[in-house]
Every structure is written in C-alpha cells, then in structure tokens.
Amino acid sequence: MDTPERSKVGGTPVSKFEDSPIFNFIDNLSPIQPVKSVHGAQVFPSLSYASISSFFSSPQLNSQKELRWPVRQPFSYSSKFEMSSESAAETNLCPEISDSTKLSSCSVVAQEKSNIACVLNEAAVDPPDECSTEPSNSTQVHYGSGGPNHNTAPSYGIKADLRFNTDPAPIEVVPFVSDGVERREVLFATEVELQEKSQAEGSKEIVEGCGWEDLLSDGVDEMLIFDNSTVSETCKSQEESLLAKTNKQTCLISRHVDVLNVPRNIQPDGSCGPCLQTATEGPALDNNGEAGKQHGVDHTPQILSGSSQKQAMNDQTQKIEGNNICISLGCEVDSQLHHGMRRRCLVFESFARNSNNNSTFQPSVSLPCTEKFTSDDRHFTSSRTGSGLSPQTLPGIGLHLNTLATISKNRIVTPETLSSGRHLLSMPCTISPFPPLTALKSFNSEKDQFNGSEVRDLEGLDNDSSEVPSVGLSEDLNHSSPKKKKRKIDNGETEACKRCNCKKSKCLKLYCECFAAGVYCVEPCSCQGCFNKPVHEETVLATRKQIETRNPLAFAPKVIRASEPVQDVGIQEETNKTPASARHKRGCNCKKSSCLKKYCECYQAGVGCSTSCRCEGCKNAFGRKDGEEIDHLVEEMDDCEKQMDKPDDGQQNAATHDNKHHCTDNILLDTPCFQICSPYVNMPSLSSGKPPQSSTSSIGYQTLQMLRKCDIPLPRRKIDKHFKPASDDDTPEILRNDSSPGTSVKTSSPNGKRVSPPHIGLGMSPNCKGGRKLILKSIPSLASLSSSVPDDYTVNYSVHPH
DNA sequence: GAGTTTGAAACT
DNA sequence: CAGTTTCAAACTC
Structure with a gap:
C-alpha cells in the first residue's frame, strides 16, 4: 500500500x-x-x-x-x-x-x-x-x-x-x-x-x-x-x-460486464458455487484455461439459437428451476445483494486505486458486487479478480458495492422470479463476501424485497437526488426505527439494508456497521453527525484508507468460509461438512457471552469458534474452539454418508432414497455454500435464543428443492484431502499471506477439524470450480440416483480439472 | 423505549 | 502487545 x-x-x-x-x-x-x-x-x-x-x-x-x-x-x-x-x-x-x-x-x-x-x-x-x-x-x-x-x-x-x-x-x-x-x-x-x-x-x-x-x-x-x-x-x-x-x-x-468473477473465493461463486457457470466468471478469468472450460460448460446451456430467444428463455428458466441450481442460486444471491445494496454501496475508488499498487490487479475480495454503481456515477467500482490478493491489493476488500446500483437498472430478476418461472440468468453472481452482502435474504424475503424494492429503486432516484440513490430498497420503504430494522435483519430479512445508530463515531469508524460494511448510511439510519454519505465521499475514502492502513483487513470479510463452494453444496470435505468449516478470521474474544449471543461475532456469523478465538467458556453452538464440535449436523451428515455409501440394493436404495434426500437437505443446508449468506442472510432469529442455524437458510432450502426437482444427485463428497479446487491461486493472497491472527483459519485445525482454506466471503464459496470438480467425482457413485440428471447439469459439472 | 451488557474497535 | 477507553450493537426489562 x-x-x-x-x-x-x-x-x-x-x-x-x-x-x-x-x-x-x-x-x-x-x-x-x-x-x-x-x-x-x-x-x-x-x-x-x-x-x-x-x-x-x-x-x-x-x-x-x-x-x-x-x-x-x-x-x-x-x-x-x-x-x-x-x-x-x-x-x-x-x-x-x-x-x-x-x-x-x-x-x-x-x-x-x-x-x-x-x-x-x-x-x-x-x-x-x-x-x-x-x-x-x-x-x-x-x-x-x-x-x-x-x-x-x-x-x-x-x-x-x-x-x-x-x-x-x-x-x-x-x-x-x-x-x-x-x-x-x-x-x-x-x-x-x-x-x-x-x-x-x-x-x-x-x-x-x-x-x-x-x-x-x-x-x-x-x-x-x-x-x-x-x-x-x-x-x-x-x-x-x-x-x-x-x-x-x-x-x-x-x-455491464460482470466483473465479479473473481475466481477466488471471495466471489460470488463461492457461495454460489456453480455461479461460475452463469455469468460470473468470465471466460478469460483464468489463465490456466480452466476458466475456459468452465465457461464453455457454463454457457453452453445458455446459448441461444438465433431467433428463438423465447424458447431459450424457457429453457433457461427450466434450467434455473431445475438444473442449474448453482446458477440460479448465484443469481439469486446476486440479485439479492443488488437489491439490498444497490444504492448504498460506496465505491472507494481511491481506495481501490491505492490499494492496487501491483500491476497485477487482484480482484478485491470485497468487491463482490462488482457491478454496482451508486447513484453517484463518479464512483467506479473496479473489481479485480485475481488469484492472489496480496495484502497490498487487499484494497478492495470489503467494499463497496456500488455496482449494485447499476444492477437495479439492469433489472435483475431476483430469485423469486426464478420461482415464478422467469428468471434472470444474467445476474452476475456477485456475492459479496461481506456482511453487507451477507445481508442476503432468504428467498422469501428477497421476493418481497424484490417486488417492492425494485420499484422503490426506481423511485429512489427521485427521492434521493443528492445522495446515492440510496439505500436499499427495503430501506426506502422501511422507515421504521433502526431497532426494528435490526430485528428484521435478525429475522433474515436484509442485512444489506444496514443501518446504524452511531452517535459519536460519525459513521466513519468500524463501529459503524454501515461504514464497516462499505455502504453509505441511508435514511433509515439513526446516526448522528454522519459523514458516511456520498457528499462526504472523500472523507469516507480517506478514513477508510486510514483504517486500512492500520489494518488492511479491516474491511475484509470477517468470516472465512470453506473455499469449496460446490462441495459445499453437498460435497464438502468432511471438515467442511458443517458451518464449522467457516471461521471468523480473527476470532472472538468473548468472556461473558459464552459465544452464545450475538455479541460474539463468530456466533453472529453462524460459525464455530476456532483456535483464533480467545473466548472464555466457549459454548458456540456452531463449534467450540476447543474442538468439541457441537454441531449435530456433522454427525447427521456422517450418518447420511454412511447410508449413501451403502451399496444400492433395490429396496434399500429406495428406502434410503428419501433418506438421502433428507441427508442431502441437511447437507445442503448446512454447507457453507448454501449458507452463503446464511449467517447474515438468513440468520435464524438469534434473538430467539436459538443458535443461528444457517443451515436453514431459505436459499439452501430452495436450492435443495431445485436439486430434488432435477433429481440431481448430491454427490457424497469424499474429497481428496489435498484437493484444492481452485488451486491455491484461488485463495486470495491477502488471506493466504496474512499472518495476522485474523487469518488464522487453517486448512487443518489443531483439533483435527479441517477447515477450508481461507476464503473470503461468506459462504460464497469461491470456488465453484472446486465444487464442481468434487461433485463430478462423487457423481459416479450417485449416478444411480441421478438417472434423470439433466444434461445441463451433467455438462456443467462434468468438467473438472482432474 | 430506556437502560444495561457486551465485546469490538480505537486508543494509549 | 497489553491495557484502557470508546463505541454501538445486542440484549433485557
């Protein structure tokens, strides 16, 4: 820097x-x-x-x-x-x-x-x-x-x-x-x-x-x-x-070209996994040519033949609904993000520039939302995708989602539309790893949001001429008090619609959730003396820069999730079976909350504590730092795998079929990939006292439904321990090299738990690629289940580096 | 809604 | 790096 x-x-x-x-x-x-x-x-x-x-x-x-x-x-x-x-x-x-x-x-x-x-x-x-x-x-x-x-x-x-x-x-x-x-x-x-x-x-x-x-x-x-x-x-x-x-x-x-295809983890793909297939990954993404494969694969299904776009559309829709789970998912997420953040996102242009000292441009981790534009046109979001993020290049981390604003213009179809039968495939699968993005909502909420929010967006310009169009859609409409909004968030509605209540920080410190999330404060915020507004862009940027100087990862996602998206989708490595695969980068320092309340960032993110945590009396439901995973899901998953591993023999197979689905559901839901925003997106109401079951995110569920619909087998995943889907390159340098405690996430934890490589982004498992690969491998064993696997699916996932 | 608790962020 | 202070979210009543 x-x-x-x-x-x-x-x-x-x-x-x-x-x-x-x-x-x-x-x-x-x-x-x-x-x-x-x-x-x-x-x-x-x-x-x-x-x-x-x-x-x-x-x-x-x-x-x-x-x-x-x-x-x-x-x-x-x-x-x-x-x-x-x-x-x-x-x-x-x-x-x-x-x-x-x-x-x-x-x-x-x-x-x-x-x-x-x-x-x-x-x-x-x-x-x-x-x-x-x-x-x-x-x-x-x-x-x-x-x-x-x-x-x-x-x-x-x-x-x-x-x-x-x-x-x-x-x-x-x-x-x-x-x-x-x-x-x-x-x-x-x-x-x-x-x-x-x-x-x-x-x-x-x-x-x-x-x-x-x-x-x-x-x-x-x-x-x-x-x-x-x-x-x-x-x-x-x-x-x-x-x-x-x-x-x-x-x-x-x-x-707009979707930028986001950060091959890396951070990407939308990550969470989206297959999102790669969609638009997110540019063909050229990888020099290694892998991208090309993916690309070809990914887009193949989407190719329209000349005049029959309608037909194509139908096809797409079908694909989305049924086959291209990942795609739809990614799109969904993306769209969600866009909805929520589209207008608030800040583009820290200066930041980006600064941070990019390297000639090689690394995708900023944080730029999940590469596409965004704030209403303020002056902001350019440069999303860089690259394999390695060096700390220097970190710049983008955390940041600002201005491009989302653009999206609104593009009228991205939200997931709901998918459900409705008409889906936008085009959505860049840009998911921001960040909480803001994490704010992704459950589909249901999205649906609501989309229906109303899109409209609001349009209207938003009218209302908000001076500032970034401001605000997440829902925010515009929701003028409820911050607390209420918060509650909504708790309910999994939109975290994208962050709102703060800062009084002394002027919303220029990380105390401010908006600022920390890389978004401008909006009307719903109850902040006082707020400088986190487009009009104070320079101040914001300068402050941001300063903070980053002090801590390059300050705006980076706090939670690192498993890097293997697809696997996440149900084929995760054993270690990634559970949300536990994700870890808070820096760990928490809880002393009184026992990591059972949202005071605990780990808990709040829906991830287990890790050795990076200095918490006392950890009882994190997602996984204790002492290695005593509480997550029952793991066991459940193991059971499922066992069942699935059993040779198919007629009745047993049939009998277990449902069971498999059941397991699959659990797996899917639990997997980071589906958690994508789980913690943020669809946090179970933590306030209710229940641990956030990210696994229950609507996204995951719907995805599951789609899978079922397609009868797509969820491959068991016994992934080679050494398998690194996206290759090391996928891991942002920033994370890899980061020696800071925050990056303590390790591929293997002391307690034997395997933690996926640092992967920025919530649940965005960056490597859809990896996921895909894994899936393919596992597919054979599951072939029996997927007799009806759509060609698309096969195509998409059939390609794997190995 | 006010007040308290909590832990991250910021500061020293 | 540790200790302290500041801060705002989370939580409780």
Whole structure:
C-alpha cells in the first residue's frame, strides 16, 4: 500500500492501476458531474459515446477486453427492453433492437425519469456515430476488472454502465413515469416479443402497466435473463447497430460486464458455487484455461439459437428451476445483494486505486458486487479478480458495492422470479463476501424485497437526488426505527439494508456497521453527525484508507468460509461438512457471552469458534474452539454418508432414497455454500435464543428443492484431502499471506477439524470450480440416483480439472 | 423505549 | 502487545 501516490481523487493516493486503461478511461471521464435533473432527479455523470467508444476501442482496452471477455459465446441472452412506447413506436426501434440483441443481452429500460435505458451486457460499447458526436450527457462506466496487468483474470470486472443521451432533445420533455405520470414503458423480452409488442400488440397496451412493478410482477414473464458475463464479439456489432438505430431517442445505455468473477473465493461463486457457470466468471478469468472450460460448460446451456430467444428463455428458466441450481442460486444471491445494496454501496475508488499498487490487479475480495454503481456515477467500482490478493491489493476488500446500483437498472430478476418461472440468468453472481452482502435474504424475503424494492429503486432516484440513490430498497420503504430494522435483519430479512445508530463515531469508524460494511448510511439510519454519505465521499475514502492502513483487513470479510463452494453444496470435505468449516478470521474474544449471543461475532456469523478465538467458556453452538464440535449436523451428515455409501440394493436404495434426500437437505443446508449468506442472510432469529442455524437458510432450502426437482444427485463428497479446487491461486493472497491472527483459519485445525482454506466471503464459496470438480467425482457413485440428471447439469459439472 | 451488557474497535 | 477507553450493537426489562 505504500506506493507512489499521486493525488487522484480528493487527494487520495492512487495506485499503478491508474495507469491502466481503465483508469485512464475513467480519468478521461472525469470530471463527471451531474448533468441534469429530471423531475428533480439528478442525472448522473455521463460519458460520451465518443469517450466510451474510444475507450473500448483503444488497443489497451481491447487487450483487456480480450482478457476479460475472450470467450464470447453467444449464449442465451435474454433481452429485456423497456422503452417508452412513444419512442419505440416512433423509431420503430423495437424490431431493430430485437435483432441486434439476439446475441447480446440488451435491455432497454425506460428509466424512471424518462430516459430510455439500454442495458447492454457487454463491456465494450460502440455507440453509433451519431452518438459519438453527442456530448456525453450521462454515462456511467463501471469498471470492475483488473488492470491491464490483471492477469488472472477474472476481470470480468468491467462493468460498464454507459448512459448515452443520444438525443439532445430535452429529456425532461419525455413524460416520465416516476411521478405518477403515465408510464410508458415497454418491456420486451425478446426480439420476437419486441416485435410482437411493438407491432402486434401496439405499444400502448404494452406500455402501460409496464413499470418496473409490472415488470417485476407481471412482466416477469416477459423478461429474459442474461448472463452478463460474456458477450460474443458479434454481439458488439449488433449492439452497435442497435444503438445507432436508437440514436434518435434519448437513451440510457448501460452495459455491464460482470466483473465479479473473481475466481477466488471471495466471489460470488463461492457461495454460489456453480455461479461460475452463469455469468460470473468470465471466460478469460483464468489463465490456466480452466476458466475456459468452465465457461464453455457454463454457457453452453445458455446459448441461444438465433431467433428463438423465447424458447431459450424457457429453457433457461427450466434450467434455473431445475438444473442449474448453482446458477440460479448465484443469481439469486446476486440479485439479492443488488437489491439490498444497490444504492448504498460506496465505491472507494481511491481506495481501490491505492490499494492496487501491483500491476497485477487482484480482484478485491470485497468487491463482490462488482457491478454496482451508486447513484453517484463518479464512483467506479473496479473489481479485480485475481488469484492472489496480496495484502497490498487487499484494497478492495470489503467494499463497496456500488455496482449494485447499476444492477437495479439492469433489472435483475431476483430469485423469486426464478420461482415464478422467469428468471434472470444474467445476474452476475456477485456475492459479496461481506456482511453487507451477507445481508442476503432468504428467498422469501428477497421476493418481497424484490417486488417492492425494485420499484422503490426506481423511485429512489427521485427521492434521493443528492445522495446515492440510496439505500436499499427495503430501506426506502422501511422507515421504521433502526431497532426494528435490526430485528428484521435478525429475522433474515436484509442485512444489506444496514443501518446504524452511531452517535459519536460519525459513521466513519468500524463501529459503524454501515461504514464497516462499505455502504453509505441511508435514511433509515439513526446516526448522528454522519459523514458516511456520498457528499462526504472523500472523507469516507480517506478514513477508510486510514483504517486500512492500520489494518488492511479491516474491511475484509470477517468470516472465512470453506473455499469449496460446490462441495459445499453437498460435497464438502468432511471438515467442511458443517458451518464449522467457516471461521471468523480473527476470532472472538468473548468472556461473558459464552459465544452464545450475538455479541460474539463468530456466533453472529453462524460459525464455530476456532483456535483464533480467545473466548472464555466457549459454548458456540456452531463449534467450540476447543474442538468439541457441537454441531449435530456433522454427525447427521456422517450418518447420511454412511447410508449413501451403502451399496444400492433395490429396496434399500429406495428406502434410503428419501433418506438421502433428507441427508442431502441437511447437507445442503448446512454447507457453507448454501449458507452463503446464511449467517447474515438468513440468520435464524438469534434473538430467539436459538443458535443461528444457517443451515436453514431459505436459499439452501430452495436450492435443495431445485436439486430434488432435477433429481440431481448430491454427490457424497469424499474429497481428496489435498484437493484444492481452485488451486491455491484461488485463495486470495491477502488471506493466504496474512499472518495476522485474523487469518488464522487453517486448512487443518489443531483439533483435527479441517477447515477450508481461507476464503473470503461468506459462504460464497469461491470456488465453484472446486465444487464442481468434487461433485463430478462423487457423481459416479450417485449416478444411480441421478438417472434423470439433466444434461445441463451433467455438462456443467462434468468438467473438472482432474 | 430506556437502560444495561457486551465485546469490538480505537486508543494509549 | 497489553491495557484502557470508546463505541454501538445486542440484549433485557
């Protein structure tokens, strides 16, 4: 972290990373300032087409692009278009768009205020020529990937949210919905749908009632989900054409590439496991080529064939529901995160820069949410994915989820939508390892949240012009007192919606949960003298930096979970069988609570105490530090394995089948992978006195349900002790090298418990890869159970490094 | 809702 | 690194 600094932002030091194309690009973008306000809503900084195009067209960028998106497979991109009916009708845009979007995910959304937003899920944006000449009114570029040097890859990180206002025409003129004005939004699911709607149905009908609410609720069917991760090159051209065609309209085009694919643990994948398959991992992620495999595997199912997107969508939906458990899961999580955090996330741009002294860009551990944008466009989140996080590169840890904001624009379909039958596959599986992310809610809660929150988001801009759009959706609506909100969290509702009650810390210390979580304080917070707001960005960044200087891991996830996601899904190593596999990085220091109350961070996180803990009288239900695991689940799991190991012999098999499921349920639920946010997400009400049974997270349960639905066998996992799914590289250097007590998590604990390698992120088992591998191995034994295993599943998991 | 308890964070 | 103080969440009533 000691790198030559040149003041970049607010005097904050910047790292070499600045030299990277990305930052150059960003620099060029700056000063980005709010361009205009519509209906009182602030329009955020924008980039001109020219700048964007030049950026993406630049050799450097291209090189990066290659890195990031080397594999451009046409996969099932669903496109969601929302546009004002007028615009659509006038420009006859719909058909064109649909054409152009065949290969790319593109969503045109009528922005709250009146902009038509096109969300192109690809980093490279080549605006139409006309647009290029246009002054950049509003563009957000969200960068999430590593720098040029960012070898390892995953840079998927680039998430560009580009907003163009191709039409200088007064945006204000466009009647916008937000204020109760009639909404004219058209949601197009596919090109076919576009045409149908724009032409056949007539825009008006479609238009009305197509608000996000509609979209979310009714429109869900119409929505297509894309995998953001990669877009074929061809898509680019198509997208360009699309943009060119749409140039007449005021457009908000945001493309985002999911950055998050941090191969590492931290990633969303981790928890999502298979999330890799979805968009999260960019093909290029790994140099080792493993990514490519995964990619190919992952996306294969998603590939759409030409015109039948609808069909593809259906397929996807099915997959999601049934087969691609992981995918759906990841998406779910991601979406959840987005929901909750989308607006609050801070992008500590300076921090990121600073921290990245290394030419090699490491994905910040914390950047789970690479995609986020805060309302404040100036913030770029650079998610770096890399194999090793050196302490120096830690920078990103913990941080800030601004990209989530962008997501909202993208209208990620939440898990619920999955349940509804229409799911967004595209969601970057970015799960933040952090508590904030951890805030992931149970699906149920998510559902609620999503339904309401998405809408709220849209509205949020209106209300919150000055600050980050602020706030988690639910937060917007929830103006209840902090305590109540807290309670909600306890109930597993949203931790994403953190709120604090700071009085003296000004929300600039780790005492503040919001600050610690890397999010801005929002209205629901009851803090006093709060500086943790976008308006004090520099202060926040500076403070953050200072804190990190003191403790590089200060913003890192406190809980390290098993690094093997998939395994987590039910094939964990023996040591990872239980939540115990996760450990608090620094351990607790409880003396009076016996680690049985939320005072105990370990308990709060739903993890067992470890040797890192200095607690006294530890009775942590998740596992005592003395090694006396209390977790009955372990035993249960063992029993299950025993049963499963028994040779299948007719009746026994049948008899045990249910039992297996039962075991599976337990396993799944208990596994870190499904716990993903368990501790945070769906903490059983701790206050109730019950130990947080992360295992019961709704996510896990639903996932299980999906598995069952697919009849996907859950492989037993006898994993090679030495097996390291993602290879050592997956472990962030920061964790690996960290000699601090906090990183005491060990692969093997003194007490014989095997603890997965340090893995940042809650439950995000980083290595979906590893998980997959494991699963495959175990599959054979379970083959009998999975006779009906979907091809997709097989494909996805059939590839393993070994 | 006020007050107490608790342990992390911050400070010395 | 240990001890102390500060702080805000968790908890209790």
